[in-house]
Amino acid sequence: MLRIRDLILPETHDVSELYYHAAQVLHIRASDIAALHIFRRSLDARKKPDLRWVYTVDVTLRSGEGAVLRRCRSAKITREAPYVYHIPRCTAAERPVVVGFGPAGMFAALVLAKAGLRPLVLERGDPAPLRREKVERFWGGGPLDPESNVQFGEGGAGAFSDGKLNTGTKNERGRWVLQQFVRFGAQEEILYDAKPHVGTDVLFHVIQNLREEVLRLGGEVRFGARLTGLETQDGRITGVRWIEDGAERSFACRDVILAIGHSARDTFRWLHAAGIPMQPKPFAMGVRIEHPQAVIDRAQYGKPRGELPPADYKLAVHLPDGGAAYTFCMCPGGQVVAAASQPGGVVTNGMSYAARGGENANSALLASVTPEDFPEPGPLGGMLWQEQIEQACFRLGGADYHAPAQLLGDFLAHRPSAAEGGIRPTYRPGVRLCDLHDALPKKLTDTLEQAMPRLAGLLPGFDAPDALLTAPETRSSSPVRIVRGEDCQSELRGLYPCGEGAGYAGGILSAAVDGMRCAEAVLSRTEDKT
Template identity: 50%
Template sequence: MLRLSNLTLPLDHEAGALAPAICTRLAIAADDLIGFDIVRRGNDARKKSAILLVYTVDVTLRDEASVLARFAGDTNVRPTPDTVYRHVVGEVPAGTKRPVVIGAGPCGLFAGLILAQMGFRPIILDRGKVVRERTKDTWGLWRRGVLDPESNVQFGEGGAGTFSDGKLYSRIKDPRHLNRKVLIEFVKAGAPEDILTEAHPHIGTFRLVTMVESMRASIEALGGEYRFGTRVDGIDVETDGSGQRRVRGLHTHDGGYIEADRVVMAVGHSARDTFAMLHQAGVFAEPKPFSIGVRIEHPQSWIDRARFGANAGNPILGAAEYHISHHCSNGRTVYSFCMCPGGTVVAATSEEGQVATNGMSQYSRNERNANSGFVVAIDPARDYPGDALAGIALQRHWEKRAFVAGGSDYRAPAQRVGDFLAKRASSDLGSIVPSYRPGVRPTDLADCLPDYAVEAMREALPVFGRQIAGYDHPDVVMTGVETRTSSPVRFTRGPDFQSLNTIGLYPAGEGAGYAGGILSAAVDGIKVAEAVATSLCAAG
């Protein structure tokens, strides 16, 4: 079988046009094509008047060898890669101690699944609740302004990705095609099959809920064990005669103790108390760059027209997305982050007396507004020098300022772009209705962000307005603050995926500083699970 990439057809092509296009591209007769499967479909909208669909297909031919020889050196015609996932170990040694996974987000979920599929019967701990109970608690903040610090957008089964756009693509290099394993498992759990072929697949919150439940059932059927409402408050580390530190167990919030010598730390980017506990226990950590800014909302129809022109609204194209950035004169980079087409801005705090925002979409992406992070990149040396946890202190500072600016009741501070650019507070909002719940309070967002970020954002807005018509329209709404773009801490690990100075501790996913989004976190969970399995079998 051969893989043919970058095969383009018009947006409105006939249903049967793909086979003739394959024959034309490969210069073969129609009867030389035995069959084909669509691997990926994207679009090229650089020319709005002539949008193209771009296909990758796996084709079966009567004489593949001769076609390969004719297209030698053409990277768009090559043998189909082997994307089948294979477990790294076989039989589990008798008496093997069960590994423990802390966190049931995408990283912990896939670490637990892979370990379970290999027969290691993992124990999965999560401080939050099962996904449906957690959803009720999350809506409690959105509808009534009542926060549960242990069950919210950040904590609970499914992790922060449950309340997001559900994007399933990333820029990670994946020579082993582990992303394919993730997508296949999601489809088994109930995701739509089109995530296997769409260039920018997404799922949406409602579908993620049922998928997470299905995957939990699979893990439990394989001998895995979940313990919800279990926060890890301490790690038992022993130093042996050679001076090496080793994990021996975990202390839980209720006074319990779990003996463990292989622990996957997949706690997510907002487990600030866990970060502090690990840092105090001497686990090696260092500050990591992240970004800070706001969520910005535009009518989705504006984005569709800007990206697709007269083809806006075409069901094949769906709701348009964008990715933009600008390098500012003050040395800062402003960029769009976690763009949610046809979605809503959501309350994403996990600590009392603070406001943090994020974006969410359903699978349909049919809400009125598009929203995106409009954020400024920052780094430890320049913006939060100090110890490994200095970035957390910075996040908290601005989240507390946002809480006060919003009225101290979990409403968020908001501002019209016209007022922000004119350097005046907003007293009301215009034609664009903000989607954030439990509501917004018009104010001056310059009081909720560092001066350097405000300066950079004011420079970037008109630049983005020249790229996307209406981006800097005076009525566009910005809601603050967006501070949880990624973990501000990295728990550095070695090539064996273990902590640099604590044997048996496997930092993983976004919280450890090794992923950014559902897919990359899930892939990292697979890699870490494989490292744990290899270590356990070697010890056995």
């Protein structure tokens, strides 16, 4: 197989043209190509409004690949072998336990199930259909279920998001993750788009199909099962305890993959009390910012988007005082969502459907914070700060899960907003206009104010006075790292802290990859491999 990079096609084209362009680069006839597959596709908008698509393709020739490669002598052409992820089969009698069924837990369970180990999965939240019902009820003004919400339940926090599947971490396992998403119902384009996304509506089906595969392979998934304790002997795991249907249950095991997500604060508390080594870690907090999607399209494309996909952005600036601000989890054509998981706290996040068809674009607008900034010391200092901010925003929003919001121009002028501008808020159950300085720490507001003109220099219109800020965005990543070694195990042997909640990932794809790595660590220690 030959891989050809940097095939340039105009904004409007037919993908069949790739055969012609690949043949031109290889100095062969198009009919000599037996098969062509897109490996990567990106949109080059650097010379807007003159836009170009850039492709990397894999081609199989009918014969003579070696001779063609030698004749071309181009750095853009390489010989590649298809990536194959190998999972060994095991016959061990003891079943591992996976705690949490978000991306890390799902892919850990999938790998273990494919290896034949029949994992037991404990997920505190509900299966996807019931979870979605409860979330929609909450967004409509109903009660918050602390056990099943945007943070907890089948699919994890990523189930209510844009479903981004890109990561800055280069790991070949990511290819296999994308292949499984497609296998379970995601669109094939995620295999080659430079910025792949699934959309929350498609993820709803993908995660259920993945769960069915785990079950088919002998695994077991228990919903409404909240981990309450670890049984140990001589410094290693011997079992787990959990609450299910109001009763405490237990299971003997020697391997536990702990993929609890970044919001399992009760679990963080008792793990810390139990002496599991943990550290505070840097993370980021701030607000959600909304603009009209059409404004973002014009800024990024230099014209209305037409048939192009809704434009996105990713911005970051470093400030003279050493601080930093950046955008995160940008949702084209999306909505800001209520993402609380604890009574008495307001949390925001962003979400898009696969079509990204909403009138607004939104993104987290975050300020980086470090353990030195935390008001309280210790491993849980950042988590406690998150709670304080969420509770303050709950009160400022009216104590009914409405979120406090402010127009950007008013925020920069330090005056409360009295009326909406040209942007209709998407957050449900609703927003209450105010001055966000009354709830957000000065560290965050100062950083965001300093960063705004610099961010606007990167994306014209980003500092529009009627851009809407909704607060708070506190759950961008875990404020805690559960310490583990090179073998992915905690000091408590047999415990594998995993994924975003444990501080080792930062999104759906990287969490899924970390779940695979932890599953591989279990397999490498499991006896009687076949």
